[in-house]
Amino acid sequence: MKNRLLDTFSLHYEKEEYETVVATISRGVVFRGTNLWILIFAIFVASLGLNVNSTAVIIGAMLISPLMGPIMGIGLSLGINDIPLLRKSIYNFLVATLVALVTSTVFFLISPLNDAHSEILARTSPTIYDVLIALFGGLAGIIATSTKQKGNVIPGVAIATALMPPLCTAGYGLATFRFSFFFGSFYLFVINTVFIALATLLTVRLLQFPHSPIKEGSTGKMARRITWIVVVITLLPSVYFGYDMVQRNRFEKEAARFITAEAHFTNDYLLSKKIDAKNKSIVLVFGGKEISPLEIGMIEMQLQKYDLKNAKLEIKQGFAYLAETQGVKQDAQLTLLTQALEEKEKNQQALQIQLDSVKNNRALSEKLFAELKTQYNSIKSAIIEPSVIHTSDSTDQRTFLVLLTTSTGLSKPAQKKIESWLRVRLDGRPVSLVVKQQVQL
Structure with missing residues (x-):
């Protein structure tokens, strides 16, 4: 075998x-x-x-x-x-x-x-x-x-x-x-x-x-010796460069992990980052409120968790950083940063408005359902949501869709009364009322 x-x-x-x-x-x-x-x-x-x-x-x-x-x-x-x-x-x-x-x-x-x-x-x-x-x-x-x-x-x-x-x-x-x-x-x-x-x-x-066979002192023996000397001389620098490459790659990975997990400050956002593995430095540029020395010191302490204790962490902040940079006029830099901050603030405001709208609609629908339930015991559930009615002539109409599920059904006068009441409660906004009787199993 x-x-x-x-x-x-x-x-x-x-x-x-x-x-x-x-x-x-x-x-x-x-x-x-x-x-x-x-x-x-x-x-x-x-x-x-x-x-x-x-x-x-x-x-x-x-x-x-x-x-x-x-x-x-x-x-x-x-x-x-x-x-x-x-x-x-x-x-x-x-x-x-x-x-x-x-x-x-x-x-x-x-x-x-x-x-x-x-x-x-x-x-x-x-x-x-x-x-x-x-x-x-x-x-x-x-x-x-x-x-x-x-x-x-x-x-x-x-x-x-x-x-x-x-x-x-x-x-x-x-x-x-x-x-x-x-x-x-x-x-x-x-x-x-x-x-x-x-x-x-x-x-x-x-x-x-x-x-x-090689004779003692022959040209062939000398060539063989020279060959092995050349091999060793060629090999040694490459070993060093290989080790250096592995170390740099490791530094870049750990620095990226550190930035993702730790580089966060309240009311600030990261404008740019630069990882220099050769010089073992990390430069972070933040926009927003001023970062205190205490906060910077706390984040520097986290470097040890990522085996970056020998790394140099430099945190630059908005306008102070722009004043130091070269190659672009300071006025243009300030304009760019201001625009970025304004854009971020607008986005945050828009998101907050959407969030508030969702919360308000939910609170309103819960309140309306409770009031309807008090007036009509047969109402078992309700869906009350702002919606859009799409038509073939492209004249879309905003409305409140109200879907009521009842145990015994509602008469036409009762439905008209509920519809009028909903318009008053919704400040005159259009209402589309749908009443469905619950199927008894």
């Missing part, structure tokens, strides 16, 4: 011939002629996708790009100790990277659109999660290449590991002199490169590809 389970996960039954795998990867290493032009066109396509913030276009560029070739060549050459292939792979990788950077930089220099859309911003802050994506994507890629069951794995790996967009974003950073964008996106490209190559190296060794 154990052997059968192990056989299920074995890769050796479907393994491609060693010579075929090496030949396939070696062909993809060289960037000359067709491969080079395809790379240039793919860079243009990816840059256009970033420029117009189109995910579909970016995915298309990733499928076109031949950048995986030299990266897998580096991993393969290290795995089988093929120094000539390693030199050729590194050379072509550097050429491809330089061509891609120059192409994307030129594109963004001449492009009239230079806004940093979400597709660009998403590639400027790599983390440990990008390392894992590159590692597992690289493992899937080399296993598919090394076996006969290739399927659609390679295109999927090209999309998942995303080599093209970071390079294009780096070009955008150079073209717009936003060097934080350049370093962040280029670091993501290095992460993808290093860990795809590492995945290739590990898989080649796992599949026991024939490799030359």
